[in-house]
Amino acid sequence: MTALDFKSRAHAAMNDAKLAPALKRMKSHFQTGRAMAAARFPEFEMLRDRAAAIRRRSIALMPDLLERFEANATAAGMQVHWAADAAEACAIAARICRDNGVRRAIKSKSMATEEIHLNAHLAREGIEAIETDLGEYIIQLRGERPSHIIAPAIHLSKEDVAETFRAAHGDLPPGRDIAERTALVKEARVKLREAFLTADAGITGANMLIAETGTILLVSNEGNIDLTATAPRLHIAIAGLDKIVESWDDAGIVLRVLARSATGQDMSSYVTCLTGAAAEGEAGPRQSHIILLDNGRSAMRASNKAEMLACIRCGACLNHCPIYAATGGHAYGGTYSGPMGAVLTPLFDGLRENADLPNASTFCGRCQEVCPVRIPLPMLLRHWREDAFAAGIPPRGERWGLGLWRWAGRANWRYRLATRAASLGLRLTGWWQRGTIRRLPLAGGNFTATRDMTPPSGASFQSRWKGQR
Amino acid sequence: MTSRDTILARLRAAPHAAPAHPAPWRPAPVDDPAAQFTARLTAVFGTAERLGSPADIPAAAARYLAAQNLPLCAAIAAEFAALDWEKAGLTPLPPPSKASVSAAIARAQAASAETGTLLLASPDPEGPWPNLLADTHIAVLSQAAICASFEDAVTRRAGNRLPRSLHAVTGPSRTGDIEQTLELGAHGAVRLHVLIVP
Ligand code: SF4
Numbered sequence: 022m023t024a025l026d027f028k029s030r031a032h033a034a035m036n037d038a039k040l041a042p043a044l045k046r047m048k049s050h051f052q053t054g055r056a057m058a059a060a061r062f063p064e065f066e067m068l069r070d071r072a073a074a075i076r077r078r079s080i081a082l083m084p085d086l087l088e089r090f091e092a093n094a095t096a097a098g099m100q101v102h103w104a105a106d107a108a109e110a111c112a113i114a115a116r117i118c119r120d121n122g123v124r125r126a127i128k129s130k131s132m133a134t135e136e137i138h139l140n141a142h143l144a145r146e147g148i149e150a151i152e153t154d155l156g157e158y159i160i161q162l163r164g165e166r167p168s169h170i171i172a173p174a175i176h177l178s179k180e181d182v183a184e185t186f187r188a189a190h191g192d193l194p195p196g197r198d199i200a201e202r203t204a205l206v207k208e209a210r211v212k213l214r215e216a217f218l219t220a221d222a223g224i225t226g227a228n229m230l231i232a233e234t235g236t237i238l239l240v241s242n243e244g245n246i247d248l249t250a251t252a253p254r255l256h257i258a259i260a261g262l263d264k265i266v267e268s269w270d271d272a273g274i275v276l277r278v279l280a281r282s283a284t285g286q287d288m289s290s291y292v293t294c295l296t297g298a299a300a301e302g303e304a305g306p307r308q309s310h311i312i313l314l315d316n317g318r319s320a321m322r323a324s325n326k327a328e329m330l331a332c333i334r335c336g337a338c339l340n341h342c343p344i345y346a347a348t349g350g351h352a353y354g355g356t357y358s359g360p361m362g363a364v365l366t367p368l369f370d371g372l373r374e375n376a377d378l379p380n381a382s383t384f385c386g387r388c389q390e391v392c393p394v395r396i397p398l399p400m401l402l403r404h405w406r407e408d409a410f411a412a413g414i415p416p417r418g419e420r421w422g423l424g425l426w427r428w429a430g431r432a433n434w435r436y437r438l439a440t441r442a443a444s445l446g447l448r449l450t451g452w453w454q455r456g457t458i459r460r461l462p463l464a465g466g467n468f469t470a471t472r473d474m475t476p477p478s479g480a481s482f483q484s485r486w487k488g489q490r
Numbered sequence: 491m492t493s494r495d496t497i498l499a500r501l502r503a504a505p506h507a508a509p510a511h512p513a514p515w516r517p518a519p520v521d522d523p524a525a526q527f528t529a530r531l532t533a534v535f536g537t538a539e540r541l542g543s544p545a546d547i548p549a550a551a552a553r554y555l556a557a558q559n560l561p562l563c564a565a566i567a568a569e570f571a572a573l574d575w576e577k578a579g580l581t582p583l584p585p586p587s588k589a590s591v592s593a594a595i596a597r598a599q600a601a602s603a604e605t606g607t608l609l610l611a612s613p614d615p616e617g618p619w620p621n622l623l624a625d626t627h628i629a630v631l632s633q634a635a636i637c638a639s640f641e642d643a644v645t646r647r648a649g650n651r652l653p654r655s656l657h658a659v660t661g662p663s664r665t666g667d668i669e670q671t672l673e674l675g676a677h678g679a680v681r682l683h684v685l686i687v688p
Contacts, residue, residue: 071512155667177668210676210677243663245676252622291660295654304613305612
C-alpha cells in the first residue's frame, strides 16, 4: 500500500455505481434507528455521560482491572493468556488448537481477530475457521474484508450474496430459488447449523471483560455467538486490553448506550455472559481460554490518543460520517473504517503508510456528537495530522504552504497584508469571470472543478471586528 | 519477562487520573412488570400470552403452533412432561441436545421487563438449547421471575455464583446483514413465544 492509497481507493469507490445505493440505505437506516431509540429513552444523554466516565475510568485503572479480571476468571476455571502483539496472539490460539486436536473451528465476528489476521494464520496451520455472523460469512466466502464494523457486508446487494452462495455451496440445487433475502438467510442458517454442531472449537471476540467476576460479555443479534461459545467442546476468546470494565453495573450502562447507538435497539437480541468453564453435565465447553491482546494498545494508552481506547465499537461514527457515506469502508484500507478507523489504522498499520487517513475528515464533528462515549474523534485526528507534520510526512509543497501560512500568521501586519492581497485577488478574478469564480487556477483547479465560488464582498472580518470593539 | 509482565509494566509506566466511579443505574419500577415485558417483547417481534394456570400450557402451546401454521409437535422439557399434551393434540419430541428441532418448550428462569428479555442459563435442565436449536422457542415464565432490569434478572438467576453461561435473549434471532433489511431467524429461534404463568 502506498502512502496516497486512500485517495485512489476513495476515488474508485465513489465511481462504483453499486456502492452508492448501499451506502445511502445504510445511512438512512442506521441514522433513523439511532435517533428513534434515543428519542424514546429520556435517560440516553445522562447514561452516555456515565458510559463515557466508565470507559475513561477503565482506561485509567486498566492494569489493576486486568489483574482482577485475570484472578477472577482463573478462579472460575478459565485459562487466561497475554499476547503482546498479533503474532503472539495467533501463535497462542494455534497452539491451543493443536494441543486439543482442533481441525475445524467456528467463529463469531470479532474485529480483534480481523486485526491480527487470525484466520489466515490458522489456515497455514491446517485449521479451518468458519465465520458464522451472516455478513462476515458472506465476505469470508468472497475473500473480502469487512466494510463496516457491525455490518461487514454492507457494500453488497442480495444479488451479490446469491451469486456468492451459488459459487460456494456445491450442494445447492441449481433450480432452488435464492433470489430473496429470506431464502438467503435460511440457506446460511442451514449450512452453518451443521458447522456449529460439528466444529471442534468456537472462537469469539469480546465486547466487555467484567473485572469483578472474570466474565466475558458479548452481544449479537443473530444468536451465532451463543452457539459458537456453547456448542463446541472448546472456547477461545480474543479481546483487546481496552475491553475491560470494572463491574456488572458498569457493563449494564454501556450495554444500554451500545445497542441504541449501534442499531437503534433498546437491547441487543443476544447478550452472552461467559464465566469460567462448564461443569460436568452443564451446557458449554469444558475448556475455555481468553487471550488478552495488547498489539499497540498500551502504547496508545501512553500517547495523546489514549481516549480512543474508550471506543465500544458501536459504529455510530461511521453511520454519521459524510466521508464514510461517500467512500464506504474499504477505502480506508484497514480493519477499522470511518472516523474511528481513521484514528486506529495509522496506529495498527503505520502512520506513514496511512498518512491520508487523518485528512479523510471534514472535521464536521458529527462523529463526536453521536459517539456514545463522547470520544473527541476530530481532535484525535488532528493529533495525527500534527504527528504527520512533525515526522515530515506531508509532501513538500503542503509543508511549505503551511510554513508560509504560519509565518504570515505570526505577525499581525503580515497576516493583514496577506489576506488583503488574497481578497483583492479573488475580487479581481470574480470581476474578470463576470461575477462568479468558476476557475481558480492557483488552487490547482480541483477546488472549482465541482463548485463555483462567490467572490468576497463587504469588509473583512478583521476590519469589522475592529469596528465592533 | 513474560508478555504479561511486559504489558502490565507498560501500562503502569503511564499512570492516568481516574474519574470517579459513576453511580449504577436501574429503570424506575413499573406497576405491572408482566405487561411491560409483553409490550417490549412485542416491539421486537416476539409474542406473549398470560395464562391462568400452568395446566393451560399444552393447549396454549398447541394454539400458538396452529396459528403459525406449524406442525403440532415440540420438544418438551422434563419439568412439563407430565402435563396433558395428548389432550392438546401435541406430539412430544426428544429435547434438543445438540440437534435441531422444529419447536421446543422449556422454562426461562428469569426475565427483564425493561426490554422484554429472557434469561437462559447453562445449568438450566435444557441449557440455552431451546432457543439456539429450535426454530420455534416457546418459553414458560413465572410472573414472579420477571424482574425490573437485566441486572436484577442476572442477580435473581445467578446470585453471586455465576454459571458458565448466561444468555439474555430479546426477541427472535435477527439480522440486517443483507441490504440492511431485517430478517428473523438468522441462527437462533425464528419465532419466540412466551407463556406467562402465575
Ligand atoms: S468511536 Fe465512538 S461512535 Fe465510533 S465506534 Fe467507537 S464508540 Fe462508536
